[in-house]
Amino acid sequence: MTRWHDRLTIVEGDITRQHVDAIVNAANEELRRGGGVCGAIHAAAGPALERECRQLGFCGTGEAVSTRGYDLPCKLVIHTVGPIWGVGAGEREDELLASCYRESIRLAADRGADTIAFPSISTGIYGFPIERAAGVALAAIRAGLQDNPEIREVRLVCWSKGDLAVYQAALGRALRDEDPPAAS
Numbered sequence: 001m002t003r004w005h006d007r008l009t010i011v012e013g014d015i016t017r018q019h020v021d022a023i024v025n026a027a028n029e030e031l032r033r034g035g036g037v038c039g040a041i042h043a044a045a046g047p048a049l050e051r052e053c054r055q056l057g058f059c060g061t062g063e064a065v066s067t068r069g070y071d072l073p074c075k076l077v078i079h080t081v082g083p084i085w086g087v088g089a090g091e092r093e094d095e096l097l098a099s100c101y102r103e104s105i106r107l108a109a110d111r112g113a114d115t116i117a118f119p120s121i122s123t124g125i126y127g128f129p130i131e132r133a134a135g136v137a138l139a140a141i142r143a144g145l146q147d148n149p150e151i152r153e154v155r156l157v158c159w160s161k162g163d164l165a166v167y168q169a170a171l172g173r174a175l176r177d178e179d180p181p182a183a184s
């Protein structure tokens, strides 16, 4: 039996260069071309992506919508809107961030995409503290993988070595909590 984390990879890199079925965009509710990873995805996909986003028009925080990938190496872009840190009281942001990961995985599965790459949602311009976000993200990815057995790989693509170390440490903690060492 495969364990959930056998279907998870954590890498340092550029999400626009990932050869997967779907990549996830850290979008804004208006689905406008922004800065950060969103700007990089639009630049690599070409202007047709912006036109499709304009037609869709809106995506609520914690939800996900999909478009084609255009000039990107992936078939699909899943746009999800992470919470802005500091608008709620912490727990609400955790729930919304978890929803981004779970809804994106569900949508990828619905669209027949079985490999999906995520950036670190909300931890850039939206200001979510990355240590906390990493724990929330991994718990949500675990649930998403368990609910959607057809997904073969979730790849977390970290933009820096520092971010990579944070996600790797969070995975180590999650696995230790799941399977604590036997008491001697």
Ligand code: ADP
Pocket: 013, 014, 015, 016, 026, 027, 035, 036, 037, 038, 040, 082, 119, 120, 121, 122, 123, 124, 125, 126, 127, 128, 157, 158, 159, 163
């Ligand atoms: P948000 O508004 O959700 O905080 P940002 O785009 O500001 O989204 O940042 C999300 C994360 O994506 C940040 O950790 C940022 O460093 C990272 N990032 C920026 N460009 C890329 C890229 N090309 N590939 C992967 N991650 C990226």
